[in-house]
Structure formats: structure tokens, C-alpha cells
Amino acid sequence: MYISELKVAGYKNAKETSQIKFNKGLNVLVGENGSGKTTIINALRLILKENEFSYMNISEDDFFISLDKQVSSENIKIDITFDSLTPDEEVTFLSWCDAEFKAQLHLEVNANPNRKGYYKKEVWGGQSKASIFEEETFECIDCIYLPPLRDAEEKLVNGKKSRLAQLLKKQYGDNKEKLVDSVKGFNDIITSNADGNYNEIEAAKKNINTKLVETLGSHLGQSVNLQFAETTFNKVVESIKMVFFPLSGETDPNKFRDIATNSLGYNNLLYIATVFAELELLKDNNLVTVLLIEEPEAHLHPQLQVKFIKYLKQLTDMLHNTQVVITTHSPVLASSISIDNLIHIVQKDERFVATALKDINMSNSKGYLNRWLDVTKSTLLFSKGIILVEGISEAMLIPVLAQITLAKYNISVSETSKKPLPSSLEEAGVSVININGINFKHFLKLFSDCDNSSGDEKLPIRCSGITDNDPGKTEIPLFDQDGMPILSDDGEPQKKFIETYPLPSNPSKGNNSALALIEDVNKSKWARLFHSPLKTFEYDLAMEKNTKLMAQTLKILWPIENGKVSKDCEKIIEYDNKYVDENLLSEDAKFIIEHIDDENVGKGTYAQQFAEIIETQINNELFKIASDKSNSTAILQNINKLINVPKYIEDAVIWSCGGDLHD
């Protein structure tokens, strides 16, 4: 059996009932910070009584409280359902079963503590409170929690929090006597001092006892004995600590050193090895086991993260009764596991929304995504909003253009009741993801119904796609010197194909296959796909009368100073964007585009230089903002004048940041 569903209400950051469905086996929870991943883990720990007698008791902070602290929840409700009980489990978990023989567990806590400040928990099973509930059944579930690794050393040295002690406790199981007996035996030898080897202790004890009798008299006096602090199993195990030697194979105990002298990185490795050894013990355990791991990536280098997640996958494949729930912020981790194991968490309207990627209908795109959701693209799982772009130029320039767009947007809404947006993509938590081509359909299926996929489950985050119009090439018949059409061998007139540079007054139909998705995608709740109205990103940018700045950039990058290209650039710069004739503008745009594509420059280099120039200017403007921000509107207006951002880019930015497109 496995936990198939968790419902949480009134707890931590979930005000309204929030629901998450789990897979059998491995579950990897991904999502931005504060989305509710830890709430989910803690809710599971609470209801499964992990660590019942320590700090996991309910406190005031556990109840939902709104950001403005005005509203707080009246009670906490946590419910879990277990699915697929074996016939044996149906009997074992009978008192937790509902009428469908699924096991249900419920926890309710009222926000009014008793006079001692203790919150009373009500735990019940099945579908009715009045049915018999057997507490003992908790013994049939093992819940193990691995907290995020903040300090490996602390977990490896001796003490209560020692992971090592946890491992040893599990390893010993019920056969604790031998260890306890030998420690006790040693203790007895010392205190009895039969062989006369511990005379000093004996002498100290005698002295104390003598003084006691002297001061209190033999009637009132007490006797003392000296011994090791504790000889209970837990205390013995917690006193064992790890030491290390930097090379493997060392056996001389004297050479091992204290791990405090080890590097942080190595201690992390030792910690993970200890955890692995602990998990290895699960293989002999036939209990239903729920393993909760928070952010295992902390301090682990990428290769080790991959190894870790693969190990867990293997473990869950092998142990049918073991379910693992991991939270992570690591794209490395997210990208090294099948998307079927990923569950996306996001905070919406005071609750968390969980979307299992496997429940999203991705039709034929699943294989593609599994393969291509690499480290960079997995970032989309950790973002508040997403802009998908075709290539490197957009990836570099859009974050800069977004600053201008957002400045403009915020001026326009400042007079209205609309909420202003953050001033940059980073601030908005929006990632620009380069998909290296026009395979938008595979990614957009995560957010919308398109390309013959349909379903209710989508990632509930805003996603914009930016693609090029890419008009087809223009056919031109070939003529000879006499102006006669040149014919081919079969007598047909010969043609050549040349690049099209459409004019705003006469746009061409795009030839880009992604354009066919627009209609479906734009009907969806979360995704929009935008295309350049004319040709390509660079051409359309130039056609917004940005040729001056673009030519300046080209001039800087062009290797031959004062050559023809530089001269032509200067002409364009002098023209200062004051075009009346769109043909002329198109000519200049064409000139710039052709030279960007030249092997002397290249799109990437150009985009980087161009971005740097705009960014410098933006920063210069921002620098001028007065400390009381009185001139900020004027500055925003200046920034807005730096470059004309094409409308489709503006729309894409505003959509991804959560703004309104249509007034």
C-alpha cells in the first residue's frame, strides 16, 4: 500500500483545503520557494507520528495565518489516504479502513489550546470518527525523515541529533543487550575496582563519601558512586562518533582523526554514506515505509545529486512497500529523473496546488520532454513564470527588453487601480528558457491544450512563447542578359529564392510550423504564444525604428574600423531613426541583419553587446533616481525611451509576469 493522497487545510501556508496525489514509489516535489513543499513534508510527518515525542508538537505557528496577519485558521485538518492494500494489509489496517477498504487517517487540531498551551490532537481512521481506531496500527508504518543538510558535522558527531546514532539504533534492532551489557560490564569493573586498576576513581569516591559523613553525619549522610554518565542503549549509541582517515583501506585506529578537521565537502559525503547505509537497512524491513527527504541537494555536487536520486529510484523499484517523497530546488535532481516522478507545487490563493507531471496529457511529447528537460530547461519547474524563446539572441535580450517593458507598463497602470508588476524578470521570478528551435508544442503541452492534447491537469503558472514569423522566401524568375526567362532542361522557367523582408504595410504569411499552435494555446488559462509580425526577432526589433542603436552596436563589433560597413553604420546612426519611408527602414534593417549573421559578428556576440549597451543606459538612468524617489516617474519615462520594444515582446513579458494584456 502507499499514500495516494494528502489533504491539508489550515496548516502553515495552506488556508483552504490543498490536495496532493502521490505516486507509488518515488515522488519528487519541485516548485519555487514558499510554494508549500515543506508544508507537505511536515503534514506527513505530523500525521504519521514521525518523532511524536520531540519538537513536532503543534504550536501557534503551525496554524495558517494570512500575510497581513488578519486571518488565522480555526483548526488544522490533515487527511491521508492509502491505496492498494494487500489482503493482509486490509486486515492489519482494518481500523483505518473505509468502506472501500482504503485506509484513511485524519488529524484535527483546534486552534484553542488548553490552559497549559497544549493543542489537543484528534486522530481518527476510516470514514467515521465513531468507528474503532487502533493506535497500535502506527507500529506497522515506519516514517523516516531526513532534514535538509545544514551542517553535516553536527549529524556525524555524537549526540541526540546524530544520524549515526539513528543508523546504529536501526542496525541493532531488538538485539541491544550485548552492547549495553559490555558497556555496563566495563562500568562495573571501574566502579568495583576489583583488580585495583582504577584506584584513582576509588580514591576520589572515598574522599567524597568521607566528606559527606563528616559534614552530615552518618545518619543523614548519603553515599555516592562514580560511573559513566549513562549505560542505557540510546545513550551508549549516541556517544559513538565518527572519525576519518583521508585514504581508504586504513585500519590502524590511531590514525583516524576527528571529523571537525575534515573539509565540509568530505563531511557531506560521509553524511550521505551514512544515510545510504541507513536506507540499506530498509531492505530487510517489510513494514510500510515512508521516507521523507528535504532538499537532499544542499551541499552535494551535481554528480552526487544524480547518484543519490538514482539510488532512491532503484530502492523504490525494489521495495514495493517503500514510498519516498523528496523536496528539491535542484534542476540537476529534477532533470535526472523521469518526469513521471515529478510533482509540481505552486502557491495559489492561499493554498498549494500540486500537479503531477504524469497527469498532464502530453500525448506524443512525453518522450521528447523526458529527454530534453535538461538542467537548464528544468528551471521552468522552479519559476513563477516562463518565457520560452527560440534562440540565444532572445535569451540574452529579453531580460533587458523586459525591464523597459515593465517600466512602461508600470507607468501606464500607475493612474489606474491595477497592480504594478515587478521591475525585472528576476524580481518576478520569471525564467527565460531557450528551447533552441521551434519545438514549442512539446513544452506548451505542460501549460495548455494544443497539438491534439487535451486534459484538465496543467502546470498552473503563466508561460509565454516567443517565436518568429519566418515568412517563406520570395520566388524570382531568372532572366538572361537579354531579359529573356532562363529555361531549365525540361523547358520550365528557372527561378531563384531570396530572403523576404516584409514591410509593415505588407506583411507576409509566416512559414513557421509553431504558428499553427497559437489559436489553441491562446485559449488556455496559462499559456500564450506570440510571434514577430514580420520576419525574425532582430529584423522586427530593427523595424521598430531601433536601427540607430543597433547600428551603433554593429559598428563596435565590426572588425574593420573605417571600412565600408562602418561607414554605412554611421549613415544609419546619423539618420537617427527618423524614417518616413518604410522601404528605407527595411533596407537599413536588412543591412543590419545581414551583418549580424556575418561570420565576423554572429547572433550571440551581437545580442550580448546590444544587451550590455542598453543595460548600461538603463543603469545610468536608475542611478539618477533621487533618494526620495520623487523623480522615479520621469526616470521610468527615460528608460522607456531607450528602445522601442516590439509589441509582441511586450505582451510576452507582461503575460509571463502576471499582468493584464488587454485593457
Next chain:
Amino acid sequence: MTKEEMQEVLSKVLCRKDHPLHCDSCSHNPNKISSSQEDRFICRISEKTEQQLQYIFSSIKQNIFLEACAGSGKTEVVGMKMSYEISKWTDRNNGIAVLTFTNEATETIKNRVEQFSKLSSLHPHNIGTLTGFLHGFIAQKFGYKFFGNNGRNGDFSYRLIDKMMDTFKNHWLENYKSKIPYVYGAGKQESIYANQIYYDYQKKDYYIQFSENYKLTITEYYNSKNFQKFVQDTRNKYNNNELYKIEYVKKQLISDKVKFLKDGFANFEDMNNIAFKALQENIKVASIISKRFPIIIVDECQDLSWIEIQILKKLKDAGSTLHFIGDLNQAIYDFKNANPTYTKEFLSNFICYKLTDNFRSCQPIVDVSNRISSITTTIAGRTNNKLSDNSVCYYEYDDLQVLQEKYSSFLNLFNIQPESSSILVRQLSLKSNLQVRSAQKSIHLILDAIQLWKAKQQSTRIMALELAGKQLQKWLGGSKNKDNYFCPIDIKSAFRWRIFIKDFLEACCSNSFINNFENKKYGEWYKTAREQLPSILLNTYKSLKEYDENPRDFNSFPILRTPSGTTESAIDAISMFEPPTSIRINTIHSAKGCGFESVMVVSSKDQKSIGGHWKQWIEVEGESKRIGYVASTRAKYSLIWAVPKLNAKDRKQLETYGFKRIE
């Protein structure tokens, strides 16, 4: 196995005996368990009879009926049987269910098992009441699926509602008032509520419970004279012969019942029906419960109702083994449809074990009890006959109120402690006739409270708080109910209220005018009280004021009147109250399973109520005889029947049974 062999095996398992000494001679085994303080030196295993041991070693794979006569020590035997089986038990996910009829019986058996088996938790076994088991494991758990239940906040429990619930304090019941009235005389009508209606699977009809002892099926009620008259009158009035046809009446009442169930309410009979239906509708439910509890031991099986037997039969058919323990001669729950004839039939193919040694009563009492009930089985009275020919007596009474006194002197004569004796009555009404005056009926609240308070006994002080509270709440706005010594609605702290009453009583006791009843008439005392009490009240109220939501100044002080008709009477002294050491008065039903050194069974004056008159105990076959049997077999050394004045023939009849007349 011989008796010695059985004892040997048992002591190895239960006492972990590790020496060759037989338990008779083993007196130093630290694990030895003694049955009670006075028999400290008798080993509980060695005192067992062969019959008892045979049952302990009986098979748990076979259905068994242990026919245990009164006083046969069956609870001890069940406890030891259970301990023996538990000690050998290895399965963790299934266990034995021991089902009793009262919480006391559950506690007794649990205690015995804990003494023997020394386990901290009895899981996976279940020792509890039959009701708790049938409701908790079956009806509450699965019922919602078969009977429909709209649920409240995800909880699909049924709330148990008494059939005779008072609508006065439970206004919500009005939602379940039927259109069909209860007509019980010309122009005499009351409402019928859904909680009064239940289905009887045996009679295959719905019953309406009209009062504690009066119920009719719908058909019977429809055809009753009073209802028929109502039907005719209504038809005549509206000149419509279609009104109140039986189909309509049935439909109305049943639909009220369905609504009641759907809203999550059920009476006791409904709960059993729900359990029965759940087992009938889904074979899996029965099969899993019988896997969870492969052995079900039912104590006091003679009290099982028809439907309870049907439910247990379902579990038996699904694979559980049943052990029924009880005495069909002690079946006195006819009113809840427990019929020994049917039970006997059900048990006909069970293997029968017998316990025929009565350890409670001496032989004369055993013989007389057997004779009145026409029991032919030879039962040995294993208690010494201490009173020789005075063991079985009868006493003819005129005045019920002198019975206690007479009985006291009888007990005194034979040196029997009143604390270990009891007066048994069939009906509660008779019980109250016997009690002279109880403080509950006090009309001089404050006066009696002060007297009781001065007695400084824990019990008298509780009563004093109650009486004073009852008076004081009238001056402080009134209380909702008698909880917390009539704590008024306005007082926020029940603890403070209690302290306030205490302060008030203390102040009264230290006031020499109030605390003076010597040779006074009620009228005189009340006159003083009217002068003194206001200042006492105002003074003590000071510390209560801050807990009073509606602070008051007692400007118009309410008058404390002398209760009518008492003005000229002399004040009753404290001796008028029931002395704390008086002989307990129990109903026969509540004395089930108990034993007393001496018992006085009081016959009612007439034969109006079933089973209340001595003649019925002797002559009327069925439950009346069994009531007489149960009552008589409670006695250890002395049994007295208190009967109304007899004629010579009746006297002769009683004496031939073996009763000796006492004056």
C-alpha cells in the same frame, strides 16, 4: 490430560514456572498470582477445578458453548483462557475478541488478563463491549455505504440517539417529527419522532417505541382502537375515505426514519441493523473482520438479542470461531429481544462444556434457586453453610419503609456486614419506596446544605454543594442544567462557582444565628435567614463578581420563603438523612454478575409488573422465573425473600420450597 498435567502446562505458560514443583506446593514463585487479598496463599492455578481447566484447554478452532452456572467463576476462567491463548499467540495482525455486556465486565476481564500475561498492550486482541465492537468495527465503519449518510465535515459517523430521548431539551428532533401522530385516547395525541422507529429483522416490520415498556409494530399501531378512531374521525371530518390508508402511514413513518439515518442519526436498534446489513451486503466486510478476529468469545451470551446472534452468525459463517459463555437460566433481557430458546437453538451444534460448581452460594441457596427455576442439572454449592437452617428465609412485610431496619437487625444477629449485603428489587419505583428520604428531594435547600456541610464527610459535602448551588443559582440568573453544581450561565468559571458556594456555606456555618437549629421551627429559622443571608451573600459574592458576565448588586434581594406547610414543624436534624452505611438497594438487573454475603429480594405487593412478584418467580415460566433465579443466586450465605402478607396456602408453598419464616 489429567488435572495435574493441565495445571503444569498452564503454570509454565502463565507463571513462567521453571522448577519441577507442582503448583500446589510451589508457594514461593514470584509470579504466583493470588485471586484476592484474603486468599493470598492459594495459587490461582491450583485452585481451578477440572471443569474449569478443561475449558481453558479447549480448542479455539471449534465453536464452544460454556454453560456456566451462577457463581461458577466464569469471568476468572475467561480471563485465564484468554491469557493462556494470548501467551501462545504469535500473529501481529489478528487476534481474539472478548466481548462483554458492560464496561465493568470488560474492565474485570482486562484486569485478569493483564495480571496473568503482563503485557502493556493487548493489541492485536480486543477486549470490549459487544456494542462497542459491533458499532465500532462494523456499523460505524461500513454503515455509511449501505444506509447512506450525508456526513459532517468528512465524518460519516452515526450519532447514537436514545429512542426515548427528551425532545424538550433537544429541539433539533423537531426536524424528524412525523406527520403521523401518536393517538392514545380520545383527543389525546402526541408526536412520533424518527428516533422512536426501528426495523425488526426478525419480525420483518417496523416498530414504534412509545414508552420504556410499550412498543407496537406499525401494523399493530395502525389497527389499534385509538388510531382507528382517529382515522375514522379524520375521514369523516374531511369527507374523504382515502385519508390515512395503511400504505400512507407506513410510507410516512419509514421516510421519516430514512431521513433520520441519512442525516447521520441512529438509535440502538438501527446500529445493530446497520451492522447486520453491512455484513449481509458485502461478503468482504465479514470476511475481513473474521480474519482480523478469528476467535470471538462472548461473555454472558444469554443476553444476546436475536439480531446480535445473527451478526455473530455472519462472522461465524465467514470463518470466525465462536465461544459463547453464559447461563441461559439467567436470561433477563427479554425487553431487548434476548430469547434463551432461540439462543439455545443457535448453540445446538456447538460443543458444550459445563461449569457446575457454584463458588458463590452455599448448598441450601443453590438448591432453593434450582428448585424455583426447575433446573435439573446438579450444581454443587462450594461455599460453607454458615447460617445452617437460617440460610434461606422469607419475611412478610406490611410497610416497605421498615424493611431496611428489619434487615439490618437480621444481619446484625448473624454478624453479617451490611456493606457486603444488598436489597434487590425488580423495579426502580420499588427502590424509591424503600428509601426513606434523600437529599435530592430536599425542599429546605440552604438549611439542609448547611447541615450536610457541617458533617464534613466527602459525600455529604458534595450533596451540600449541590443543594446550596441549586438555591444560589436562582439568585444569580439561573443555570442551564445541574452540571457543575448548577453553575449559572453568567458565571464564566465553574471552579470559581464551586469556591463561591463553599465560601457561602462556610460563612453560614460561622454565623451563630444561621447555624442554630436546636429546638427551632422551620418558620423561625427562615425568619433569621431572611435577615442574615443578604449580607453573607453580598460578602461572598465579591470574589465571584469578576467572573460574572452580568455583575449584580442585589439591590432588590429575593425573598427566601419558608416552604409551605413546614412553618410550624420542628427542624429535622441531620439524622434524618440516609446514613452513609445503609444497605445498598440494587435492581436485579444491575446486580447481575455480583455476589453479596446476604441478599434480601423484595417482592412487589401485587403482580402488575412482570417478574416483580414472588409468585411469578416460582410459577410463571420464562423470564419471571429467571429473574427470581438471578436475584436468589446473588446470595452467598443468606437469602431472604421479603414478600407481602401471605395466606396460609402461600406460606405452605414457600416453605415446601425450603424457605424458613422469620419475623
